[in-house]
Amino acid sequence: MSTNTAATHRGRASETDPGGPAQLAASGDSSFGFWLAALVAVVGVTTAAVWAVAGVLDQTQQPAGFVRADVPGSASVVLTQVGAHVVYYEGGALEGGDDRAALTASELVVTGANGATVDLRPYPGDLRYDVPGRPGALGTAIAVFDADRTGPYTVETQATAADPDARLAVGDDLAPATVRAVVLPALAALVSVLAAIALAVRTWTRRNRRFPS
Numbered sequence: 001m002s003t004n005t006a007a008t009h010r011g012r013a014s015e016t017d018p019g020g021p022a023q024l025a026a027s028g029d030s031s032f033g034f035w036l037a038a039l040v041a042v043v044g045v046t047t048a049a050v051w052a053v054a055g056v057l058d059q060t061q062q063p064a065g066f067v068r069a070d071v072p073g074s075a076s077v078v079l080t081q082v083g084a085h086v087v088y089y090e091g092g093a094l095e096g097g098d099d100r101a102a103l104t105a106s107e108l109v110v111t112g113a114n115g116a117t118v119d120l121r122p123y124p125g126d127l128r129y130d131v132p133g134r135p136g137a138l139g140t141a142i143a144v145f146d147a148d149r150t151g152p153y154t155v156e157t158q159a160t161a162a163d164p165d166a167r168l169a170v171g172d173d174l175a176p177a178t179v180r181a182v183v184l185p186a187l188a189a190l191v192s193v194l195a196a197i198a199l200a201v202r203t204w205t206r207r208n209r210r211f212p213s
Helices: 004-017 021-065 174-209
Strands: 069-070 073-080 083-092 109-111 119-123 128-130 135-149 153-158 167-171
Touching: 021 109, 021 128, 021 174, 073 167, 153 167
Parallel strands: none
Antiparallel strands: 069 073, 069 167, 073 153, 083 135, 083 167, 109 153, 119 135, 128 135
16 A cells, blocks of 8 residues: 555656656757757748849849840830839949939830830939949939830930940830839838747746646
8 A cells, every 4th residue: 555655756746847858848949949949940030141142133123134225226015014114324433423414204205016206214213223234324214105005115315424435325224123122021021020039938838837847
């Protein structure tokens, strides 16, 4: 009888022993939760960074596909999408940092697919890029026009520029896609970090409930 009682006491002691198997297993579960939270944060942030770099690099390569024309001169471009399109001025910088002879929207004429003149407006912002194949030359967005139909369009200017190698370029607006390439990965990284924090807090809470101090 005394032997059974002693065994019962030993069994109960092992269940509540701070160093017993139950607490060691719980400690292992907690460690796994914290490691999983760290993994979620690292993988999420790394993936978002790669996504952002790839998106920005893709946008830096877009100007290579723009249609170009001499200044003065004209460029014919076939638009396959309606909506806003941007005219860029590409030229080298003068002493002082800016080409003061860069063109403006008022010096351009755009003829639409139906032969009518298309309204132009100044580009609402400061958008620039490095011109592919021309070290030191910058492309600057100077005008926007809206294409109401697909087909051939002509962009023309009779103005002159101080840079003899100045060009006009016609293409998409680089700003929205560049912003998306940065903002969306940043949001994804933030979500992964918040998820990791939530997982770590949940793990900590469960451990404290199981083994309160």
